[in-house]
Amino acid sequence: MKRKVALYGLLCLLCVPFVFPTWWMVTSSMKPISEIFSESLLPSEPTFATYSQVFRMQPFGQQYWNSLYIAVVVTLGTMAVAALAGYAFARIRFPGQNVLFVVVLTGLLIPSEVTIVPLFQLFQSLGLTNTHWPLIIVPIFGAPCVLAIFIMRQFFIALPPELEEAARMDGLGRAGIFYRVALPLARPALGAVAIFTFLHSWNLYLEPIVYLSTPDMFTLPQALTQFVDNYGGPMWNVQLAAATMTAVPILVVFVLAQRQFIEGLAHTGVKG
Amino acid sequence: MTFWTYRRRDNLVGYLFVAPALLGSLAFVLVPLGLVGWYSLNEWNVLGGTFEFIGAENYQRLLADEKLRSALVATAWFAAGLVVLNLSLALLLAVLLNQKLRGTTIFRTLFFSPVLVSLVAWTLVWQLMLQPEGSVNGLLGFLGVDGPNWLRGDTTAMISVIVVQVIKNVGLNMVLFLAALQGVPAPLYEAAKIDGAGPWTRFRRITIPLISPTILLTSIITIVGSLQVFAQIAVLTQGGPGTSTTVLIYYLYQQAFQFHHFGYGATISVLLFVIVAALTLMQWRMRRKWVLHET
Amino acid sequence: MTTLSRLTALILAALLALTACSGSATSGSKSLRMTVWTANEAHLKLLNEIAAEYKASHPDITEIKFDSIPADGYTTTLTTQIAGGNAPDLAWILEESAPDFVASGALAPLKGKIEKADELVPSAVRLWEKDGELYAYPFSTSPFGLFVNTSLIKNVPARWTWDQAIAAAASSKGLVLPDFKYQNWAVLSAIWRGWDANAWSDDGRSCGFSSQEMKDAMSFVHKAIFTDKAIPGPGTTVDFFAGNAAMAISQISRAGALKDAEFTWTLMPLPSGPKGDYAVIGQAGVGVLKRSKNAEAAADFLGFFTNEANSAKLAQFFPSVRSSLLNAETLAKSNPLIRPEQLQSVVVDGISKGVVKPSHQGQEELNQTIRAALDPLWKPGANVSAVLDDVCTKIKPLLERK
The missing domain is CATH 3.40.190.10 (Periplasmic binding protein-like II)
Structure with missing residues (x-):
């Protein structure tokens, strides 16, 4: 019993730095700017004026939609590319397989800051700057996809070969085996990939800054930086209101679906 | 026999399956990387609009650059602090949550929640909370501690950046550890208990070895990730005070984007790539030594 | 979050420059673009009024556009736009980057275009001159x-x-x-x-x-x-x-x-x-970019933009360095918030004696x-x-x- 109390106490204490920033963000977004640095945990007079200000200063609804649809498209695309490549690297034998895998893995080692300039040049020459294409194509096919491929490969490697043998006996070809047998089994791994990818795209900061230049094309993280007054001074409470609106829906979805969420993540094939 | 044997067809399917990823890697990773290598051999004056081949000159400059040396030291501290704190905290949380307790799901959710808050929002919030009159010192004052000016002291700035980053992301590693812990067969512990092993010995002798593959994976991801932490430093400290938190990637950004020494920036990129690759390779090699089993 | 917005501007700018490709703005119809760091509604309203007046008398100019770039990181954004082949026709320039701009030869000479250039207060012009030529007009000199x-x-x-x-x-x-x-x-x-x-x-x-x-x-x-x-x-x-x-x-x-x-x-x-x-004093100049395809038209517009009448209008926000305007009475008309004796001691004396x-x-x-x-x-x-x-x-x- 004593042990239990101690454990709960420890957990509660450890929780503080994880929960407090979010709490502070939400409550401070309802404070007038003069109260931001006050010690009070709750705003003395909650105001939602900052929230309407967010929409007045930026096309925030449009930006929300941009972030959302880009993240969804990237997630679906990455799932497809990663499942195909992960499956092939894990289950199909073909000449040069290992070399090609290493080639693909290089992407895991490269910070995006390193290659952003050549990539920008590429998209500039294609006339695709200030469109959402670079934010969609590069994550699906480029470096950000590599972790997903790795996760899928690790999952497929652990799949018992007997299942495929049986399917082959039934006359299924490779594509059929992949689509009918392997893919349905890979649901947890795909779930993990989906979560990783969605978060990655949702949080992307450097790339939107680089590629997008008009406010109605912006994504949320980028939009958050735009709430400044005439002299370039930050409008903290408005920024916090916008930040709250970007964070809270995701948190709510997470709390509702957290079991599938975390169990999906736990299946990232790290057992291998 | 037809030309399209099962094996040949299988090869073809294999190539087709990896084609999107492979072409993507070529176009969006390898070719850009090659270009960065080429830039590093040139003096690229962005303002003047000149692009001039200078051979290894940038690399010589790299060797003589004192600021680079201090950036490497800061990077080493940052990476080491981040990895140690992240992994030990993740493991601690996972072990706590793995106890048979009611309500662990709630705690798991809470510990994981910062992962979902967008990085920019998270950093902004911490920037405000870490001011001398911000909430962190407010909370400390509540406990009777007089908090420092976190982002202005050499050591405290580094600690702040590390801690903010760890709290943001430790949830991911925690979940991975939790899954690994749940995969450790209970009979092993029972047997060890019968042999008279205490909790600490059981943890060291059974848990750690059995979850070592997860430790390896998380440590690789965390180390590689630590070398890419940029926006957080840019917002919280701008590399200061002095140059105490100017890590390699921030220095790269300064040289290339702020000072327009783009050729030299590319040279630093190449160095960064080499370091990341070497570290990963080293850890991968080390797995034979301390990772128990491999599939 | 000024840092982040500065970063935003910096990275964007640097990349624009790094492309260094030749694609410059279309120029069939003469349209002018001026980069400014203000996004203030009142400022932009005045700028657009001046532009409209100019267009009315110059039908060949189809558009004069004021591009607001965030003040944080403004210079980097601007310089790299220039290097990237995406140069504006006219640009506001901060005093701290004046030496980089004037010395680099990125700006077109202006002396012949400025109305009554000899009445500009010498101490305020020094930063924008090289070899006796004027490369930017110090439109705002703020002590x-x-x-x-x-x-x-x-x-x-x-x-x-x-x-x-x-x-x-x-x-x-x-x-x-x-x-x-x-x-x-x-x-x-x-x-x-x-x-x-x-x-x-x-x-x-x-x-x-x-x-x-x-x-x-x-x-x-x-x-x-x-x-x-x-x-x-x-x-x-x-x-x-x-x-x-x-x-x-x-x-x-x-x-x-x-x-x-x-x-x-x-x-x-x-x-x-x-x-x-x-x-x-802090200063800001406005210059014409040499690489602009419409440099001649841009310089002509700048002459209009900074003539006596318009300088007087601009002075309500941006103190002028024209000695005819640099007196407490004139300044007081456009600065109702500040008393004439304050304007005399801070603005008039400041501009004539000040160090940038x-x-x-x-x-x-x-x-x-x-x-x-x-x-x-x-x-x-x-x-x-x-x-x-x-x-x-x-x-x-x-x-x-x-």
Whole structure:
């Protein structure tokens, strides 16, 4: 019993730095700017004026939609590319397989800051700057996809070969085996990939800054930086209101679906 | 026999399956990387609009650059602090949550929640909370501690950046550890208990070895990730005070984007790539030594 | 989040430049683009009015567009747009980047285009000249002044000495330097000029931080922050314009922020230092980019933009350097917030006698290096002399670079 109390106490204490920033963000977004640095945990007079200000200063609804649809498209695309490549690297034998895998893995080692300039040049020459294409194509096919491929490969490697043998006996070809047998089994791994990818795209900061230049094309993280007054001074409470609106829906979805969420993540094939 | 044997067809399917990823890697990773290598051999004056081949000159400059040396030291501290704190905290949380307790799901959710808050929002919030009159010192004052000016002291700035980053992301590693812990067969512990092993010995002798593959994976991801932490430093400290938190990637950004020494920036990129690759390779090699089993 | 927005601008800008491709703006129809750092509605309204008037008399100009780039990172965005082949036709230029622009040859000569160029106050034009030619028109010359919250501090003299000012600030709610933030060190020139200290010599070759004048001035600043507690320490945010501080050192263009102030205030010249009275000004020029396809038309528009009538209109926001406009009566018409005698002492005297904030070629690298080297100064008990000597050690190679 004593042990239990101690454990709960420890957990509660450890929780503080994880929960407090979010709490502070939400409550401070309802404070007038003069109260931001006050010690009070709750705003003395909650105001939602900052929230309407967010929409007045930026096309925030449009930006929300941009972030959302880009993240969804990237997630679906990455799932497809990663499942195909992960499956092939894990289950199909073909000449040069290992070399090609290493080639693909290089992407895991490269910070995006390193290659952003050549990539920008590429998209500039294609006339695709200030469109959402670079934010969609590069994550699906480029470096950000590599972790997903790795996760899928690790999952497929652990799949018992007997299942495929049986399917082959039934006359299924490779594509059929992949689509009918392997893919349905890979649901947890795909779930993990989906979560990783969605978060990655949702949080992307450097790339939107680089590629997008008009406010109605912006994504949320980028939009958050735009709430400044005439002299370039930050409008903290408005920024916090916008930040709250970007964070809270995701948190709510997470709390509702957290079991599938975390169990999906736990299946990232790290057992291998 | 037809030309399209099962094996040949299988090869073809294999190539087709990896084609999107492979072409993507070529176009969006390898070719850009090659270009960065080429830039590093040139003096690229962005303002003047000149692009001039200078051979290894940038690399010589790299060797003589004192600021680079201090950036490497800061990077080493940052990476080491981040990895140690992240992994030990993740493991601690996972072990706590793995106890048979009611309500662990709630705690798991809470510990994981910062992962979902967008990085920019998270950093902004911490920037405000870490001011001398911000909430962190407010909370400390509540406990009777007089908090420092976190982002202005050499050591405290580094600690702040590390801690903010760890709290943001430790949830991911925690979940991975939790899954690994749940995969450790209970009979092993029972047997060890019968042999008279205490909790600490059981943890060291059974848990750690059995979850070592997860430790390896998380440590690789965390180390590689630590070398890419940029926006957080840019917002919280701008590399200061002095140059105490100017890590390699921030220095790269300064040289290339702020000072327009783009050729030299590319040279630093190449160095960064080499370091990341070497570290990963080293850890991968080390797995034979301390990772128990491999599939 | 100014840092983030600055980053945004910087990265975007740098990348634009790095593409360095030839695709420049379409030019069949003559449209002009001017980059500005203001996004203020009143400012843009006036700019557009002037542009509309010009277009009415020049049918060949189809459009004059004012592109607002965030003030943070403005220069980097601009310079790299130029290098990237995406140069604007006209651009506002900050005083700190004047040497980079004027020396690089990126700007087109203007002298023939400016109406009554000989009436421009010489001290205000110096920064924008090379070999007797004018490369940008200093459309905004904004002296630093001392704003005092007279609801908090009563009975202020016409001019304080620095010792008196700091004593008054210490006994009230303090003195703030809104733009300093313990990063933008150049703002401190508004103080150290009173000690006759300089960041570097006039030719820009030798470092001034280790001089005795600078050491005295910085010791004074250090004492004011950490001993007298008259200036809020690093990391604390105190907003004068919201009434939370007793005084502020800022440019008079900020007076607009006091329009709805709930306290009374006055504007004074900078306190006099041990070496007597002085003034420091921040400046902005507008220049025509040589690479612009419409450089000729752009220069012509600039001539119109800065003629006497329009300068008078612009002066309500951006103090003019035309001597005909540089008198208290004219200024008072467009600055209802500031009394004529204040305008005389701060603006008129400031512009004619003032020294422009320090600037040098390669300013951004100098800025960052000095910022980092000065950081150890901003804590109690710092060794001022040693820190300043170190600043000189660090920036010497940068100053000596050509």
